[in-house]
Amino acid sequence: MHANKVCKEKYRMKNKKMQLALQMVSGYGAEFSAWRMPGTDPKAYTNTDSYVERAKIAEKGKFQLIFIADSPGLNNDLSKQTPQFPMDPMLALMAVARETKHIGLVATLSTTFNHPYNIARQFKALDVISHGRAGWNAVTTSGQVFAANYGAQLPDRKERYEMAHESIQIVQALWGSWGEDAWTADAEGGQYADMDKIQPVNLTGKYFASRGPLPIPPSEQGQPVIFQAGGGGEGLQLAGSYASGVYANPYDIASARAQRQMIRQSARQFKRSPDDIKMFAGFMFSIGATEEEALERRRKLMDFAIEEIPGRVRYLGAMLGLPLSSDSVDIEQPIPTALLSRAYANPQDPRSPRALELALKGLSIRDILAHGVINYHPVVAGTPEQVANFLEEWFLAGACDGFSVVPDISFDGVADFVHLVVPILQERGLFHEEYEGKTLREHMGVSYQYGTVEK
Ligand SMILES: Cc1cc2nc3c(=O)[nH]c(=O)nc-3n(C[C@H](O)[C@H](O)[C@H](O)COP(=O)(O)O)c2cc1C
Structure with a gap:
């Protein structure tokens, strides 16, 4: 049997489904000129409704999550292009949280330019408010242009990754510092919370320190899901140690498979189950009735x-x-x-x-x-079937667990994907028809975690 067929059989037998993340790019779409296309609001950058509307459509299409990439600053010339990042990803997700019920809410926040206490606080609050749908994409952020906004020099790569390890460890410890059953809220008996179960973390590292506790109770999924993106060998270690989701940018099936295997191996190395890390391959599309x-x-x-x-x-x-x-x-x-x-x-x-x-x-x-040959991710410009064929081929070959899909133009690209591509994927048995649960962890099929302990 052909190798690809063997894989197909394997995946069908396991009845695995691909996962879909919708990547939001400052409200416009992947292409820098999307803001000029008919139908697009040229000021979508400040129109929070544009995030909410797209997220609602993605939720109708049963996407597991939306993802807002971010770096703290401006790194391009706005005379012809839109900003690459949103005004503020957390505030955009907060607006989306109030208007949606199921879809996961993931944003990037830099481990280099934020104190772990602030990260822990913002994400756990979002997680509680959204009833267990938050995820944090922990990235180290490269670019002196961003460091300058903090009056700082960009730390070297080794240091950035050391900082990232410290940051995530402190964040997770703070998330666990309010014990799972600490909140008694016993109005009759007069006990608001059991303070024996809300304790400081007292962590001091080389770069960060925090006493804690973080006064935020658990969400329905315990705490936010950690994602990781890019970063070579150091990134791989970070992913294997902590991440439940990885954003990747391979260009072909062979390298995607190799990367997925390395991520899974990294999880094993850190005594975690490889099935607790899902790799999302970046993918861009332009849909038409014909190619x-x-x-x-x-x-x-x-x-x-x-x-x-x-x-x-x-x-x-x-x-x-x-x-x-x-x-x-x-x-x-x-x-x-x-x-x-x-x-x-x-x-x-x-x-x-x-x-x-x-x-x-x-x-x-x-x-x-x-055809997008110099885009950041592979591009399919074609019919809904062509888009679905691409996703099917990669998925059945074991190239990834899902895709982070980036529409060319958000204005109609998200709706086209949901209305035209998702039904094909569902018909082929490649994508779920209903959410499996209520929380992001349930959507992704990854273990419950509270504090630093995976359960
Ligand atoms: C799909 C994908 C999404 C990413 N999203 C972000 C992001 O939102 N913000 C960011 O600073 N880096 C993001 N990165 C990571 C950068 O590419 C880069 O790895 C990161 O800034 C760390 O660089 P360094 O490893 O040289 O320190 C992303 C990478 C990939 C593959």
């Missing part, structure tokens, strides 16, 4: 960012080992045969094989770019 329609949508997005084309053409050239320049080639035409015969997939960039494949098919340079 041509989906591509046209992306061509329009590119037209709104015309000034970026020369740079993108050069970048594509580097991916193919060719000196491409928009001054010397017609981007409406395929790469000239004489050049193309010398093209190869640059091994430095894992996205290169896809670019080469499309170039060899004879697509115009503009259309190769429109």
Whole structure:
């Protein structure tokens, strides 16, 4: 039997379902020019309803969670582009929490630029308010531009990861510092809480210290779910030690599988069950009734960012080992045969094989770019079936436990995915039809945890 078929059988037998996270990108969508597309509110950045509406649609589509990526600061030029991050992810999630009932609420908060007490407090409060739906994406944050907002130098990588370990350990200890059955709230007897069960944590590390306790009781899922994203070997250790969810950005099935296996192995190494860590592969899409329609949508997005084309053409050239320049080639035409015969997939960039494949098919340079070959995640521009086929292939090959899907344009991309792709996935038995429970831990099928102890 073909290896892929073996995997298919294995997964079908286990009746596993993929999980879906909706990644929200400052209200507009993955593409920087999404804000200019018809239908999009150009000021969606400050319109909290846009988060709420998208989250409600995702909840109708039974998404396990929404995820708001974040870094503390501005790292791009706003003269043509929107900010990459929301005004404040926690406040956006708070608004969403009040308007939804099931969907998980996950945001990034930096371990380098926040005190663990503040992190513990904000996330546990969100978890209690949302009845057990909060998740914290603990990232170290790279970029001096962000450090400068705190009047600081960016600590070196080793230090950032040491800080992250300390931060998470303190956060978890603080979460557990209000004992699970400490809150008696006995109005008749006059005891509000059992103070023997609400105790300081008294932790002192190299970078952070906290006495505690954190005066917040457990939520329905105990405490927030920890996520982790990126970060090479150090990130892997962090994930294996604490995370229940990992955001990853592989470009092909083989490297995704390898990464998932490494994450699972890292969990074993830290005496945790590998099934308690779910890997979400980043995935971008543009949906149309036909592939041509989906591509046209992306061509329009590119037209709104015309000034970026020369740079993108050069970048594509580097991916193919060719000196491409928009001054010397017609981007409406395929790469000239004489050049193309010398093209190869640059091994430095894992996205290169896809670019080469499309170039060899004879697509115009503009259309190769429109397919999103230099996007942060793999892109499918096509029909709902094509999108579903991609997700099915990766999932059944054991490449991931689910996907962090990033719509090109939030305005209609989320609804299209929910109305057109989700039913196909459900019909194929790949995605659940109902929430399994009420909390994010239940949606993800990961263990209950309180304090530093997984149960
Ligand atoms: C899918 C995905 C989402 C990520 N989200 C964030 C984020 O919201 N904020 C952030 O600072 N880093 C995020 N990262 C992690 C960064 O890519 C990077 O690994 C991190 O900033 C740490 O960098 P360092 O390992 O060099 O310290 C994400 C990574 C991936 C793969």
